[in-house]
Amino acid sequence: MSSSVLFDAPGPRGRRRQTVGNVVGVVVVLGVLAWMLVVLNTKGQFSADLWQPALDARAWQSYYVPGLVNTLRAAAFATVGAVVFGIVFGMGRLSHLRAVRWVSSVAVEFFRAVPVLMMMIFFNALFGFFFREVVAEPAFTAVVVALILYNGSVIAELVRSGVNNLPRGQGEAGLSIGLTRGQTLRSVQLPQALIAMLPAVVSQLVVVLKDSALGQLIAYGELLRSAQVLQSGSGNPLQTLFVAAVLFILLNALLSWVAHRLARRLSSRTSGRTDEGPGIGPSIAMRAGGGIPQT
């Protein structure tokens, strides 16, 4: 019945042992959870005095909702920018001009190797110190630019591998009807590669959303920052951070679900493989050797 590689459908004795093991497992898991709740309770963490300021209307109106709006705003700008950056540099890496290929490769490898937080701190200082008149919101712009550079580089790799994973016949067919290599790339390979990589791009949104929380460290007023400002007034970091974490997890779970659905639906629209991509799922397995970090 089970499709697992590792074990057969168990016989009567195996079933009995599994039942016993399962009961022990349930007891252990529930025991750990109960122990954590008891410890939290003895430290008075369930008192209404702590939870009420973390959950009342004021907290939502003045902190969580504006924070969430800022998080989504940064993520939206970063997503659009990263897709454009990724397509441009992904095509650059596939170009038959050596100079273009080389420049694109260096840029993509560089921005994938530098920590996002480091880029955020740098751009925040750069915009804040030297471009005060041009950039109205240094922190917001720094978050968006850093996210574009990193996630755009990851998407550039997705574009490249998407085109490379198409059946060879697609490119050959384009060339044989007299298209140039550039035309083949743009009108035959890229459209199919883009559909194939769409689920992976949606998975990458999870990374964008998670990394936008780094904006907290350069004082950008996103969700985590709001939760932190809120707790500094009411002294309940555990509770406000819990609310913020739940919001992040719900948003990301929603995105992961969308990516999963897209991967299933789109597979009939392209000759490429529609993977959910590095952000989630065991699909990292399938592209062994594909050097895409997923966090």
Add this chain to the structure above:
Amino acid sequence: MDDDYLSGFTALLVQYDVLGAFWTNIQLTFFGALLALVVGTVLAVMRISPLPSLAWAGGAYVNIVRNTPLTVIMTFLVLGAWTQLGLSLSTNFTWNFFWFGVVGLGFYHASFVCEAIRAGVNTVPVGQAEAARAIGLPFLSAARLVILPQAFRGAIAPLGNTLIALLKNSTVAAAASVTWETSSVMKTMIEFQPNYIWEIFLTFAIGYVILVIPIGLLTTWMSNRLAVKR
């Protein structure tokens, strides 16, 4: 004037102990990776075990942790666990933050290690597990002697990616008040010497490129070399 500029920059590098900052990140990465490997392997065994309760608990852990920003986890450890609950990992004030950083990095990346190993298990052909069962090995022995050795070899590429991510994410320990790691040191340096901003950023950025690229090359080489040829 050029000499002044250069010597000023060199003095800056010495004054702020840039190498020491990188050493901190390497230490964070080392201990974080050890913790992530141990916790991640346990989670992976739980997820592939025939016991639904353990598989469910492992899956829940992975899905919750993977969808939580690391920054939230770090902030939570320092503000929630340390300030509010009074937990502490070391009697030394500064090392306490360091170990919180390690714990945050380890438990966050454990979920990715788990998925990498599970992905490795998926590369093992069904025939291998069937052969193990046919010669009478029970689940744990089959996992230990037949499946996991091959799975680890198939998991090297995703594990290498996780290690690279861990190294880069070690800068997020700044959110756990590890103020002597690279991103915090870079921030301080830029704030005190804004006229050297490009040089400072490029120094740190190239430092990471130098650290990341060998890990990528090494894991690609190892995964090609150790991959079970089929």
